[in-house]
Amino acid sequence: MLALPDEELVARCKKELPGNTRSYEExxxxxxxxxxxxxxxxxxxxxxxxxxxxxxxxxxxxxxxxFEQQSSFSSWLYRIATNSALDALDKTKRHSKNIAPLxxxxxxxNEEETNALNLPASSAEGPEDKIxxxxxxxxxxxxxxxxxxxxxxxxxxxxxxxxxxxxIARALQLGLSAVKMRIHRSRLAFQEMFSRFCEGGxxxxxxxxxxxxxxxxxxxxxx
Amino acid sequence: xNCEELAQLIPDLVDGTVPASLLAEAEAALPQxxxxxxxxxxxxxxxxxxxxxxxxxxxxxxxxxFEARLLxxxxxxxxxxxLLDLSSKAFGMWLVELINLIGGLxxxxxxxxxxxxxxxRA
Numbered sequence: 001m002l003a004l005p006d007e008e009l010v011a012r013c014k015k016e017l018p019g020n021t022r023s024y025e026e027x028x029x030x031x032x033x034x035x036x037x038x039x040x041x042x043x044x045x046x047x048x049x050x051x052x053x054x055x056x057x058x059x060x061x062x063x064x065x066x067f068e069q070q071s072s073f074s075s076w077l078y079r080i081a082t083n084s085a086l087d088a089l090d091k092t093k094r095h096s097k098n099i100a101p102l103x104x105x106x107x108x109x110n111e112e113e114t115n116a117l118n119l120p121a122s123s124a125e126g127p128e129d130k131i132x133x134x135x136x137x138x139x140x141x142x143x144x145x146x147x148x149x150x151x152x153x154x155x156x157x158x159x160x161x162x163x164x165x166x167x168i169a170r171a172l173q174l175g176l177s178a179v180k181m182r183i184h185r186s187r188l189a190f191q192e193m194f195s196r197f198c199e200g201g202x203x204x205x206x207x208x209x210x211x212x213x214x215x216x217x218x219x220x221x222x223x
Numbered sequence: 224x225n226c227e228e229l230a231q232l233i234p235d236l237v238d239g240t241v242p243a244s245l246l247a248e249a250e251a252a253l254p255q256x257x258x259x260x261x262x263x264x265x266x267x268x269x270x271x272x273x274x275x276x277x278x279x280x281x282x283x284x285x286x287x288x289f290e291a292r293l294l295x296x297x298x299x300x301x302x303x304x305x306l307l308d309l310s311s312k313a314f315g316m317w318l319v320e321l322i323n324l325i326g327g328l329x330x331x332x333x334x335x336x337x338x339x340x341x342x343x344r345a
Contacts, residue, residue, distance in 0.1 A: 021294065040283055054296060057297075159274060161277075180235070183234055190273075191266075205268040
């Protein structure tokens with residue numbers, strides 16, 4: 001079971017589900033961490049990321065029978081994960097629910113969240129660093145919400161999750177050169193909006209590209 | 224290499240995946256295309272910024288017990304669907320009986336005829 005490729009497990013799932021979930025469980029074991037990573041990097045909240053991960057694998061459970069393997073299973077899965085995470089981000093906007101609180105209100109939860117990030121000591125320590133991190137995350141999420149869904153999806157897949165252009169092209173069933181150019185345009189759109197909606201955004205970007213941590217500079221949201 | 228050709232290469236220049244045979248040519252062409260230079264710089268900034276931010280929780284782990292919770296949810300949903308399926312079958316049977324009953328009330332003769340034993344024909 002462990003040595004079987006995803007495609008073989010998918011084929012077995014089609015025969016075995018719903019009575020037998022062994023192959024499905026193996027697929028979950030293989031990919032849960034990656035899916036959780038995608039969700040967390042978009043919503044920045046442990047519990048919400050777990051909910052999204054669960055939702056993704058429930059969708060997979062129900063969708064496997066119809067999955068025709070035109071793309072690889074992992075590409076299909078990561079596309080579902082990215083869409084689900086961005087949907088969840090949209091809901092936080094509609095419900096005015098805040099993104100992972102790191103510095104105020106609930107200290108116990110903040111500590112847990114900060115530890116969960118495994119931040120380096122220099123950035124996990126100190127209230128000012130936490131505030132800067134929170135501001136950065138909020139700014140990034142504001143920009144993700146404002147971008148076209150396709151641009152946000154491409155950016156998450158390439159620059160949040162570091163999927164290769166090939167993987168993204170397969171997942172979205174697009175040509176390789178189209179994916180490259182769309183990702184390029186997504187980056188430019190992100191840069192433009194990040195500079196517009198976050199005071200100091202331009203500075204944070206240039207600091208990061210110079211190899212210094214963006215955590216060292218204050219970002220202030222523009223209302 | 225003109226600006227248009229260079230612009231097509233920007234994503235690969237950002238990611239360092241330009242074939243070696245093209246790299247020198249692209250680098251030589253860059254000073255002649257200020258727009259390409261600017262776009263390349265901005266795209267590199269975004270890539271570096273987002274990757275650095277994400278790298279800070281590379282060791283992030285999904286909470287323990289995730290699989291058990293997922294499978295429990297899947298099973299609950301599945302049994303719910305089975306119940307729904309059973310209840311829809313039961314409803315279907317009940318509906319057929321109801322239609323037969325109404326048919327019998329509207330046309331008692333045919334209903335009786337339908338249930339009359341065929342022994343009389345013989």
